[in-house]
Amino acid sequence: MGFLEELRALFPPGRLLSKGAELAPYESDALTAYRKRPLAVVLPERKEEVVEAVRLCYRHGVPFVARGSGTSLSGGSLPVEGGLVIALNRMNRILRLDPKAKIAVVEPGVVNLEVSRQAAPFGLYYAPDPSSQPISTIGGNVAFNSGGAHCLKYGMTAGHVLALEVVTPTGEVVRLGGESLEGVGPDLHGFFVGTEGLLGVTLEITLRLLPRPEAYHTLLAAYGSLEAAGNAVSQVIRSGLLPGAMEIMDRLAIEAAEAAVKAGYPPAEALLIVELEGPKEEVEEEAKLLAQVIEESGALEVRIAQSEAERQAIWKGRKAAFSAVGRLSPDYIVQDGVVPRSRLGEALKEIGRLSQEYGLRVANVFHAGDGNLHPLVLYDGKKPRELERAEELAGEILRLCVRLGGSLTGEHGIGVEKKAYMPEMFAPEDLLAMERVKEALDPKGLANRGKVLPEGVVDPCLEGAHG
């Protein structure tokens, strides 16, 4: 039997898509500039079906891509031409929520926000909160080690995953990790998180839950320059405070957010949001110190949320910023680099210069607390060469981040979008180690082929031999 026939025996009609029109929605992810036509899409409802599909792929040598909600901004869930897409949205059950143990065991297609929603009656929540949390899946979050606004204090997805059940590219099923916060032996589940689907498909995930903070103190400060807002972040850190989140938006992003959701932001060159969270007595003391620091930082206007509604209003504009930028420009690229916090000012200045040089507007929204920049490069795809120029500019920004000692990605992953830049951040030996790991676990190179690892890495041991 051929591959498709065997798939047909496994999946009933309606859960195996192979016709043109059915495939179209799966041809790209949120990075729509890239498109590939898969051979077929399967929609498993049980983990056994995923395992069987992977084993079939292995037997027939067909490449496959696991897919959650397809919100990847780096082309991570882009299909391989002629390969299989394993779409996991229907595996969306929370299998167990144990408030006493503070864990949730979930299928990979569970939507991030749903975990917190189900945990809320017990006073618990799931901390990692990518802006895409109303739609992105835990499986996708695990593959990308997703982040959000709270990473400085709470870390990324990796810290919140206690165990994984995974099917390796050769079709073996393994359980990594356990139910305790602690483990013994190599942290294999920790290693799996962030490998972007290159080492297998996640079948089940055990997450840790945290008690919801008791009190929040949310402050919005307006500044006359982006630099002043950046300096304020440094001053907050130097004071010894550890806010749950610190976010900055520049004038372009503020205007976009205002136009979209009317958050009621004051007009300014830059806005800083600082949120403290913790036990109420502690937050009260921290708020006094924060007030003093912000006053000394030269803020033009300061607002403090007096109610949950006011807090939500402050966050609403920030959370809408990405999509709101769509109002300013027909197209844009969301970039995702990281710089050491103390070099934010330098990075922003250089981004401003590059924006001038390329003649393209760049809106800046970023997680200032952890140096994670999200420059939005605005362009018009209908104008000749503008996409190319935008991509070049975005690439320059990435190089800048690496040069300043940061990273190519804070949370969106490498995918196809950034793999060409991997050699800027990693030495050939680092990349070779990744390749050797990939090869050992996936000898036929089937799992998410063509992502993360750049083509043509030269083995430094052989380099001399080539003369």
Added chain:
Amino acid sequence: MAEVRPTSLLEVQEAVRLHPRLRPKGAGTKPALSAPREGEVVLDLSGLRGLLQYEPEEFVFTAYAGTPVKEVEEVLRAHGQYLPFHPPLAGRGATLGGTVAAGLSGPMRERFGGLRDFLLGVRFVDGEGRVVRGGGQVVKNAAGFPFHRLMVGSLGAFGVMVELSFKVFPSPRATQTLRLTYGNLAEALAAMERLRVLPLDLLALDLIPPATLEIRLGGFPESLGKRLKRLQEILQKEGEVLAEDEAHWEGVRNLRFLEEAPIWVKVPSTPAWVPKLEDLPLGPRRYLAGGELLYAGMEAKGLASLRQAGIPHLVLKGAGDALFPHPPEAFFRQLKLALDPRSRFPLG
């Protein structure tokens, strides 16, 4: 006993290429993990020490793997910062590399998480003598395969760590400890389980069998008193307050309570497993981090009972076979093959 003591990255590479079987060692303190087996050469990393980079404002430092934890903590303290996972045995000379390889966290892991949450990057020498870097030196990073997380608890299986980068946090300005003794284990356990799910931001929450809880609070001196009072109200119990608690917790993290025991074991736990663990013939012990982590001292029969019950554990001192169970073959074996194909390192 053959022993090599490299003082540079190049010398580590050389040693790895030269010797077919190696056992890395940090402070050289610990028989169970760092004592060489038949045919192994000891790779003593104490010559690779020192801070390479530390910018307090970034909450990040990078140091050689052979650096004693204590040395790093002194520098951090001068800037009002600390390693929140509270690495154990710092007072006894534990190094950063040994702490990562053994995968050890201490009592204050309760507040912000364990070792795995604070390791940001690594530079290591793999089994072929190649230098590999994983992770980075910024608090947020998702680029490439996270080799640094693979090192946590690895017992040196994939390579010799040379440099490590960690995230740090501002230290609490003041601390206080509340000690409460209950009538029996069930009562103490019930109180602990209750505290675990409340948003109280406890620095440490330990259960000391048979029925004592120790709770550490940290924060602004102005708020600590109020928080302590609220805690007593929640528990409806006064308890004993230790205001000067630093020395006490240093003793705990240095596992002083295990001193008399011949065998030291780390056991991942959960509150639900505590009654089962309490049925075993274990010696002195303490459950850290709300019951998630047990350090226990014991004699041979205690260890045998853990094995018989199939409970995962790591022996830190006193027995030959350190790790139970062996990591899952289907994933571990391939990683080992990729990074240490000649099986030079432990867990071969």
